[in-house]
Amino acid sequence: MSHIHAAGGIPPGMDAALHDGEVRVGGDARQRFHDARGYGRPLGGDEIALAPVEAAHLLYRGDLERVDGMGFRAFLTSQGERFGPRFLVYLDLRDRGFYLSPAVEGWVQPSTGLDAAELEELDFVVYPRGKGPTDGAVAHRIRVVGERTDIPAASLGDAVVAVVDEEGDLTYLETTGFDPSGETAVADLEPTSGTLLEDRVLVWDPPGPFHDRGFYGQPLEGRAAAFDVLHLSLVEAAYLAAQGLLELADGGGVARLVDRGRAVEGERFDRRLRAYRALRNAGSVPKTGFKFGADFRVYREVESVDKLGHSEFLVRALPHEYVFSPRDLALDVRLAHGVRKRMVFALDGANGETTRWLAVGRLTP
Amino acid sequence: MSHIHAAGGIPPGMDAALHDGEVRVGGDARQRFHDARGYGRPLGGDEIALAPVEAAHLLYRGDLERVDGMGFRAFLTSQGERFGPRFLVYLDLRDRGFYLSPAVEGWVQPSTGLDAAELEELDFVVYPRGKGPTDGAVAHRIRVVGERTDIPAASLGDAVVAVVDEEGDLTYLETTGFDPSGETAVADLEPTSGTLLEDRVLVWDPPGPFHDRGFYGQPLEGRAAAFDVLHLSLVEAAYLAAQGLLELADGGGVARLVDRGRAVEGERFDRRLRAYRALRNAGSVPKTGFKFGADFRVYREVESVDKLGHSEFLVRALPHEYVFSPRDLALDVRLAHGVRKRMVFALDGANGETTRWLAVGRLTP
Numbered sequence: 001m002s003h004i005h006a007a008g009g010i011p012p013g014m015d016a017a018l019h020d021g022e023v024r025v026g027g028d029a030r031q032r033f034h035d036a037r038g039y040g041r042p043l044g045g046d047e048i049a050l051a052p053v054e055a056a057h058l059l060y061r062g063d064l065e066r067v068d069g070m071g072f073r074a075f076l077t078s079q080g081e082r083f084g085p086r087f088l089v090y091l092d093l094r095d096r097g098f099y100l101s102p103a104v105e106g107w108v109q110p111s112t113g114l115d116a117a118e119l120e121e122l123d124f125v126v127y128p129r130g131k132g133p134t135d136g137a138v139a140h141r142i143r144v145v146g147e148r149t150d151i152p153a154a155s156l157g158d159a160v161v162a163v164v165d166e167e168g169d170l171t172y173l174e175t176t177g178f179d180p181s182g183e184t185a186v187a188d189l190e191p192t193s194g195t196l197l198e199d200r201v202l203v204w205d206p207p208g209p210f211h212d213r214g215f216y217g218q219p220l221e222g223r224a225a226a227f228d229v230l231h232l233s234l235v236e237a238a239y240l241a242a243q244g245l246l247e248l249a250d251g252g253g254v255a256r257l258v259d260r261g262r263a264v265e266g267e268r269f270d271r272r273l274r275a276y277r278a279l280r281n282a283g284s285v286p287k288t289g290f291k292f293g294a295d296f297r298v299y300r301e302v303e304s305v306d307k308l309g310h311s312e313f314l315v316r317a318l319p320h321e322y323v324f325s326p327r328d329l330a331l332d333v334r335l336a337h338g339v340r341k342r343m344v345f346a347l348d349g350a351n352g353e354t355t356r357w358l359a360v361g362r363l364t365p
Numbered sequence: 366m367s368h369i370h371a372a373g374g375i376p377p378g379m380d381a382a383l384h385d386g387e388v389r390v391g392g393d394a395r396q397r398f399h400d401a402r403g404y405g406r407p408l409g410g411d412e413i414a415l416a417p418v419e420a421a422h423l424l425y426r427g428d429l430e431r432v433d434g435m436g437f438r439a440f441l442t443s444q445g446e447r448f449g450p451r452f453l454v455y456l457d458l459r460d461r462g463f464y465l466s467p468a469v470e471g472w473v474q475p476s477t478g479l480d481a482a483e484l485e486e487l488d489f490v491v492y493p494r495g496k497g498p499t500d501g502a503v504a505h506r507i508r509v510v511g512e513r514t515d516i517p518a519a520s521l522g523d524a525v526v527a528v529v530d531e532e533g534d535l536t537y538l539e540t541t542g543f544d545p546s547g548e549t550a551v552a553d554l555e556p557t558s559g560t561l562l563e564d565r566v567l568v569w570d571p572p573g574p575f576h577d578r579g580f581y582g583q584p585l586e587g588r589a590a591a592f593d594v595l596h597l598s599l600v601e602a603a604y605l606a607a608q609g610l611l612e613l614a615d616g617g618g619v620a621r622l623v624d625r626g627r628a629v630e631g632e633r634f635d636r637r638l639r640a641y642r643a644l645r646n647a648g649s650v651p652k653t654g655f656k657f658g659a660d661f662r663v664y665r666e667v668e669s670v671d672k673l674g675h676s677e678f679l680v681r682a683l684p685h686e687y688v689f690s691p692r693d694l695a696l697d698v699r700l701a702h703g704v705r706k707r708m709v710f711a712l713d714g715a716n717g718e719t720t721r722w723l724a725v726g727r728l729t730p
């Protein structure tokens with residue numbers, strides 16, 4: 001941290017005063033702060049209006065000395081809810097060399113294409129490096145949350161969530177739509193039959209392509225085994241049964257498997273089955289994500305199990321109304337990042353059927 | 366998988382029959398299965414009793430042909446709840462070259478030192494490689510759970526939890542006690558004062574050693590900053606206030622900070638503060654674990670922030686009655702493993718005050 005007490009550089013007579021939640025500054029503020037460095041909203045003449053977070057930043061740098069008699073400390077603590085986290089994010093992004101505006105009409109130009117409803121969802125609009133408010137381009141749409149703030153899944157998809165943790169450190173999470181489709185085609189599987197064993201299905205003497213080409217199930221291992229057994233998860237079995245490729249030896253099919261799934265994991269089973277089906281139908285291959293704490297790990301292309309590459313993304317299937325805790329989200333994203341996969345959420349649509357795919361990743365702005 | 370149909374190797378006349386949930390086998394079973402390969406419990410003479418999981422394994426290998434007329438498939442599906450997961454774990458451990466016994470008196474010898482109450486909590490007792498049931502040594506105490514089985518935290522600490530996921534893959538989680546103590550001594554801090562800003566505390570012109578030596582707080586960054594500000598989390602501030610090292614400029618101390626903590630995160634705040642205090646008092650330095658989805662990351666030795674090494678373990682503070690889901694546990698453990706830290710849980714004691722430290726890690730048996 002630098003300790004230049006820069007107050008001496010402030011021209012005498014530059015008064016800054018609060019008006020309706022804005023800070024108005026005259027003198028050469030328009031040229032010094034707005035034109036040269038992207039702060040504020042021009043009011044006509046040399047005067048500009050600063051958003052409180054902009055004024056706080058100028059106070060912190062010593063570019064402004066006081067606002068209505070308040071120095072940095074008094075001004076910062078006079079502001080309302082969420083001001084601390086918003087200030088920390090503003091400070092960090094300025095330090096990274098960006099110009100940014102509070103997501104408020106008048107600060108953000110219509111040339112950015114952002115309308116009032118979009119701005120309502122955001123805290124800051126960040127311009128590309130080297131660009132400013134009047135250039136019409138947007139690098140990041142930023143939403144600021146504290147680590148204890150709930151984040152409705154339905155609100156994510158086109159913003160960067162800047163999470164301010166309890167020690168004031170920042171994590172930027174980029175949220176975008178996602179295309180889960182893959183290149184895997186599995187044709188010509190022969191129907192087979194299996195035995196339901198509590199919450200799994202065993203297929204005896206399975207046709208080879210089930211696992212080798214379709215990557216369904218796991219062969220039971222065992223040195224010197226006298227039997228060939230393929231172990232299917234309930235979700236794999238329910239999908240295969242619905243495709244007409246599996247029946248249960250002692251009777252029943254899809255309905256019995258889905259009933260068992262619901263009995264052991266409730267409506268989460270239906271949700272996972274929907275995501276599983278959507279992935280398979282899109283040409284991707286989901287396998288259990290248990291070791292990663294996820295519902296599925298997904299391979300986009302499986303030519304054969306012998307030539308299997310790494311799975312490319314992890315999926316967690318969530319209900320439409322799901323609300324993330326930033327800490328859980330950070331955990332999922334960190335883990336996925338550590339194993340070089342993308343973290344993807346399969347969100348039920350409002351009607352409970354269609355799936356919305358949401359990718360969340362770490363961003364270094 | 367091998368496909369030796371070994372039924373031909375079974376001596377004629379070796380009858381296996383169910384008696385009170387055991388499988389009794391005569392012929393040369395004692396020599397072939399018990400003495401040479403660690404299966405079963407001697408009944409006198411050449412007869413032994415096999416536990417069902419042992420009988421299933423011998424059927425799977427083709428070493429037994431039938432039990433009461435049932436082959437492998439019929440026998441496996443005739444068994445009750447949890448038999449599938451237990452069989453998969455037994456098979457895996459045998460494949461890894463271990464002898465193991467079901468955790469039942471008669472199978473497990475008193476020379477192992479395991480009493481009936483301990484066996485009650487377990488599924489299998491695994492002997493060191495090259496050792497068997499009569500050697501008196503134990504390598505692993507195994508508990509088998511499905512990925513959907515709840516695991517009470519209070520039940521963990523001296524067993525390996527073998528989690529069978531929905532596709533039949535296994536994850537072994539070793540659970541042990543843990544000593545969280547460190548080597549950090551921070552003396553001679555001068556008391557200071559701060560300002561409570563919603564859910565964080567700012568210290569203006571902080572004494573250098575607060576952060577540089579004690580690793581309390583994070584300095585507010587900012588190029589050309591005109592002010593020196595240290596950002597404390599509520600839990601850091603509450604701890605420092607209780608030590609007489611921090612007061613709030615506008616009045617109040619520990620009680621006000623704890624009240625604010627409870628207002629923003631409920632009883633989790635008290636739990637985290639207890640763990641924080643226990644760690645600091647033990648000479649370790651906790652900092653936020655947010656980026657890892659944990660409550661804290663912990664440094665055992667901090668000489669100065671300039672010479673900071675990597676944090677050594679992650680901590681999640683949990684209530685006494687906490688119940689793990691295997692998937693969440695797998696997620697925490699996998700993440701910690703990926704960043705080369707241990708995953709540690711700080712569990713409130715039954716009285717809500719003392720802390721029990723539980724480490725959970727991946728094990729490859």
